[in-house]
Amino acid sequence: MSEESLSISNKLAQTAKTPKYRGAIFQIEADEKGLALIDIKESSLKVYLMVDPDSDIILETRFFTYGGPIFTALADTFCSLIQNKTVEEASSIKISEIESLLRDTPHTKALPEDAIELELLQKLILNIKEVYPEKKNVALAAREAMETIKYKTQTVEGRAEADAEWNVFTHEEKLQKIEDCLHEYVRDTLRMDGGDLEVLALTKDNRLQIRFQGACAGCGSAMGGTLFYIEDQLKNNVYYNIVVEPEDPFASYPPLTDEEMPKTLTP
Numbered sequence: 001m002s003e004e005s006l007s008i009s010n011k012l013a014q015t016a017k018t019p020k021y022r023g024a025i026f027q028i029e030a031d032e033k034g035l036a037l038i039d040i041k042e043s044s045l046k047v048y049l050m051v052d053p054d055s056d057i058i059l060e061t062r063f064f065t066y067g068g069p070i071f072t073a074l075a076d077t078f079c080s081l082i083q084n085k086t087v088e089e090a091s092s093i094k095i096s097e098i099e100s101l102l103r104d105t106p107h108t109k110a111l112p113e114d115a116i117e118l119e120l121l122q123k124l125i126l127n128i129k130e131v132y133p134e135k136k137n138v139a140l141a142a143r144e145a146m147e148t149i150k151y152k153t154q155t156v157e158g159r160a161e162a163d164a165e166w167n168v169f170t171h172e173e174k175l176q177k178i179e180d181c182l183h184e185y186v187r188d189t190l191r192m193d194g195g196d197l198e199v200l201a202l203t204k205d206n207r208l209q210i211r212f213q214g215a216c217a218g219c220g221s222a223m224g225g226t227l228f229y230i231e232d233q234l235k236n237n238v239y240y241n242i243v244v245e246p247e248d249p250f251a252s253y254p255p256l257t258d259e260e261m262p263k264t265l266t267p
Contacts, residue, residue, distance in 0.1 A: 008070065009110040012102040016069030021079035023062040025050050027189050028229045034146075035059065036139035038087075038132055042124035045071050045117075047079070049090070049128065053136045053143075056086045070117045073110075077101050078121065091129035095122040146236050159240065166239045175202055177238050185233040190216055190226070197230070200247060206239065211247040 025048040030037035038049040044067035050060040061079035065071040077098050082090040095118050102110035111118075169177070178199060190196050195216030200209040212219075216226065223246060231244040 007112050009102055009104045009108070011104050012073045012110045013069060015073040015076055015102060019063075019072055019076040021062055021076050022064065022072070024048055024064055025060060025062050026192070028225065030139065031142060031185075032229065032232070034139065034143040036132070036135045038128060038135050040124055040127055040131060042127070043067065043120045045075055045120065045124065047075060047124060047128075049082070049087075051087060051132070051136070051139075053139045056088065056132075056136075058082050058085055058087065058090060067117065070111055070115055071121075073102055074098055074117055074121050078125070087129060087132045091125060093125055095119075095125070162240055166241075171202065174239075175199065178202065178208060178234060178242075181234055181237045182230075185237065186230055189229075190214075193219075195219065206241050207243045207245050208234065209245050209247060 024046075025037060025039070027037055030050055033050075034053075036051045036053045038047075038051060040047055040049075045065040046063065048060075048062040048064075049058050051058050061082060063075040063079055065075060074095075078093070081093060081098065081101075098121070099110050099118065100106075104110070166174070182197070182199070187196060191214075193216075194214050196213040197216060198211045198213055200211055202208050210230075211217075219226070227244060227246060231242065234242045234244065
């Protein structure tokens with residue numbers, strides 16, 4: 001048994017082995033739901049909080065760390081504590097409260113008092129309140145802009161106006177507006193997961209042909225949630241009638257010859 005395992009509680013060790021809140025929340029998810037995303041990092045620990053900007057209530061939490069069992073257990077307990085609490089309440093939680101929940105007995109500490117993880121998590125908690133106002137304002141502004149655009153393009157007059165504005169642009173100007181939108185709203189999110197995309201062409205009937213790159217090229221969600229997010233951002237910020245079409249990943253492969261075709265076995 002290691003020296004570290006002797007200095008931490010059984011409850012802490014068990015929590016570290018089976019955390020409930022390990023994972024990540026991406027900006028795509030927050031944008032789709034009109035929520036604010038606080039993603040805050042301290043040392044090897046990153047915590048994600050999805051917040052309703054109308055009520056400031058935390059609706060979902062996740063964390064990621066490669067810092068070992070102590071960070072894992074502390075972060076998992078913190079994420080559990082702040083479910084459905086306000087940002088103000090979450091920012092007021094003391095690290096001693098989290099530590100006490102990981103004790104085996106009320107009078108025996110769950111981990112050494114000088115564990116650096118305690119200080120780092122407390123610092124992270126205090127920073128939540130500081131970064132939230134900006135995240136909230138961004139979420140509210142994005143929601144308002146999206147609702148305005150969607151309302152406009154739900155009417156015949158609004159769509160006619162959007163069509164007229166779009167048709168004034170040259171083909172090159174349309175592609176530039178698309179690239180600007182992808183740069184502002186899409187690429188950073190894809191690159192966080194090791195992916196990206198390349199614009200291949202824009203057809204006359206506003207079909208945008210793209211090629212997924214990096215991690216996106218082999219990801220199942222690239223044809224689902226990620227594709228929907230990309231198209232939604234373009235519809236809301238560039239032109240409502242754009243359709244995004246990913247390149248067929250097998251399109252570049254030549255058809256099989258007769259010799260390469262699988263042979264049918266005869267009984």
